[in-house]
Amino acid sequence: MSTATMAAMPQEAIQQGSTQPETTKPDKYSISTAEALREGYSVPEPVPETVSCKYCGRKLEYYGLVSPVAPRHVIVWKSRPERCTCGKAQDFWKDWDTKEEARKAAEAEQKAREEEMQRFRSMMERSGMKARFQNRRFENFVQDTQGRRQAYTQAKKYADNFQRMRPVKNDRNHVTPPEIERNGLFMAGGYGTGKTHLAAAIANQLISEGTACICMTMIDLLDRIRETYKAAGSDVDEAYILSQYEEVPLLIIDDIGSEQPTEWGVSKIFAIINARYEGYMPTIITTNYSGPELVQRMTPESGDSRNAEKTLDRLKETCVGIDMTWESWRAR
Structure with missing residues (x-):
């Protein structure tokens, strides 16, 4: 032999x-x-x-x-x-088979852990989150005031119940509304109040559970679209980027209203928000501005505020507000 x-x-x-x-x-x-x-x-x-x-x-x-x-x-x-x-x-073979099955089970478990870690890393890369915010978790959010504790509770409840907020799409692309239709968050408050931390904590929890998220600032989100205009012939075109924004299970737009508004930028934001609105897709917004202030911040020099108003209208209908107007922890 x-x-x-x-x-x-x-x-x-x-x-x-x-x-x-x-x-x-x-x-x-x-x-x-x-x-x-x-x-x-x-x-x-x-x-x-x-x-x-x-x-x-x-x-x-x-x-x-x-x-x-x-x-x-x-x-x-x-x-x-x-x-x-x-x-x-x-x-002999009965004992050998038992040990062999245990060995294979251990190998399969190890392989599953490695694949899960690779999937997690891949999802984290696709999320668009910067390294600093990949470490923002519920566990390290400071709850030293009643307002911060209430905001934490709302955000954690949202993350824990997220699957109830997702629409169901069958193989014929028919969409069944989610159990909870008001499935977004509108987190408004000044600088340093913890808005981005809680939004990132939601994304980090969902990604760790296997749900894809995109978490980007409004500036970065629009920059990704602009980059496609410079890459003629690339497979990653504007339509592809927009489809990612429109179809990802959870889209988080951080610091909306921070960019100098243009007709182009505001129209893209409305197109994304509206597509998610029509598909019952959950969206989280963080901003330094209240509703009327945000409309003003998103109105371009032309004075045409229609896209800004329609965007806010969609967000009001689909998002639960979290008011975070306390003092910035950075100022303490």
Whole structure:
């Protein structure tokens, strides 16, 4: 028997040099070494030698896989001989199978953990979150005032109940509204009040649970669209980026109203918010401005505030407000 073949067989169960009778082949596509040689089959080399059960001495054959299309041709030899059916051998194999199953289960668990970690890293990269905000979690949010505790409670409840806020789409693209239709958050307050921390904490929790999120500032979100105009012929075009924004399970737009408004920018933001509105897709907004102030901040120089007003109208209908107007922790 070849070295490779011997290595694949637990040595405790076999021994060399027995002349016990041959066994019958297991199925029509298998044939023992002895029968294949006797019948003149074309066989791959080296041909494995017979082994013997260490407990009863019974001869144990190796079997080859017979080609279903080429007559009398063995494609490959199986890596292990048949198992003996004597009591002691069966006890040995029962114990061996138990250990082998445990080993495979441990390997599968380790592989699953590695794949989960890789998926997590990939989702984190696609989320658009900067490194600083990937460490913003509920556990490290400071709850030193009643207002901050209330905001924390609302945000954590949102993250814990997020799956109830997702629409269901069938294979015909029919959308069933989510259980909770008012499925977004509008987090408004001054600088340093924890808006971005809580929004990022929601994203980090959902990503760790396997739900994809995009969490970007309004400036970065629009910059990604602008970049497609410079990459002619690229697979990543404006339509692709917009589809990501419109279809991701949760979109978080941080610091909306921070960019100098333009007709183009405001129209893109409205298109994204409106598409998510029509598809019942949850959206989280953080901003330094109240509703009327935000409309003013998103009105371009032309004075046309229609897209800004429509954007705010969609957000009012779909988002629960979290008022975060307390003192900035940075000013303490």
